[in-house]
Amino acid sequence: MIKNTRHGYGAVAILFHWVMALLILGMLGLGLYMVRLPQSDPDAFALFQLHKSIGFVVLALAVLRLLWRAVNPSPKLPAEMPVWEKGVAHLGHTGLYAMMFLLPLSGWLVVSASPWGIPTIVFNLFEVPHLPVPGDKAATEALASTAHEYGAYFLILLIVGHVAAAFKHHFIARDETLKRMVRPARGARPIPGE
Template sequence: MALLIGNTQARYGWIAILLHWLIALLFIAQIALGLAMVRMTSQRSAFELIQLHKSIGFLLLGLVVLRLGWRLANVTPRLPAGTGLLERRAAPIAHFTLYALQFAPPLTGWALVSASVLEIPSMPFDLFVMPNLPVPVSDASEAWWGATHAYLAYAAVGLVAVHALAALRHHFWLGDTVLVRMISPSRRCDGDKPE
């Protein structure tokens, strides 16, 4: 079988799979960093974690833009034949919401650092200075963006958990290929013809 780069009607290609899992791992790292950095007693350690959190946030934002572009440029594999009407209608809404919650936390984090009265420049991985967003700089603005960023991150965690449980349901309960095709395109999926 040739290396499957793009998606087909039956399965995801390697680019979609790699972007999916890379974003998932970075998202988990971001949640862990976010929780750790606000609990640090050492200001130096907290500052270093915040800088890493910001760097990964900008990386995530870029990867999500790339992933969305790839999704729009490729076919989306169809759902298994046995998928019910309600699930067929809910799936696009759930995916749209997942994309929205992949964009929102990094953007609100960017707005948060842009609104900070401390005016500490954001330097993703110490490579360049990221310009601030045009938001008001004040304690009130920083607090608002901080709360919004936190609530959106928690909402994203909740939706990602539902997404993971749905994938496990498809695999273990329904026995279809929804999860398998996001692991490897070399696995046989519904509707595939032998190659």
């Protein structure tokens, strides 16, 4: 199935999930690595350009993913899950989606407000214009940079909790939650126990 059903994810949602998971994990590693390089490092400039380029891909995919999500049913969580656990799962997913926007947008604001004025050339192909920054550019840059850095730490926490929850479902509760993010739903097959 291409589309989601009430019982499972379709191929498109699964592809979005794993492509974006890889990109975002890579971006966290790249971001933490590149900011620790000395300014004189010959690779620093190219790594920052790569970080910004992939960041814009993440932003574009996040928009498409939410649009796709809006026109699809959301698979129901296992019926045996307590209400509070379902609430935590929904809150966690909302936080993950929020960070997919907050990180690229705050990063974009950092480079737009920066006194360096370095252009962003996405994969050396085309330039993404800077956002207009009215008022105090230094203060905006400091605020955006703090949001970007602490947003990244918060995202790491969310991902650790998210992966721990996925493993708990798979190895302890032994339900279909992880499997259905791997195998696309086939028709209206209900989850056992629902």
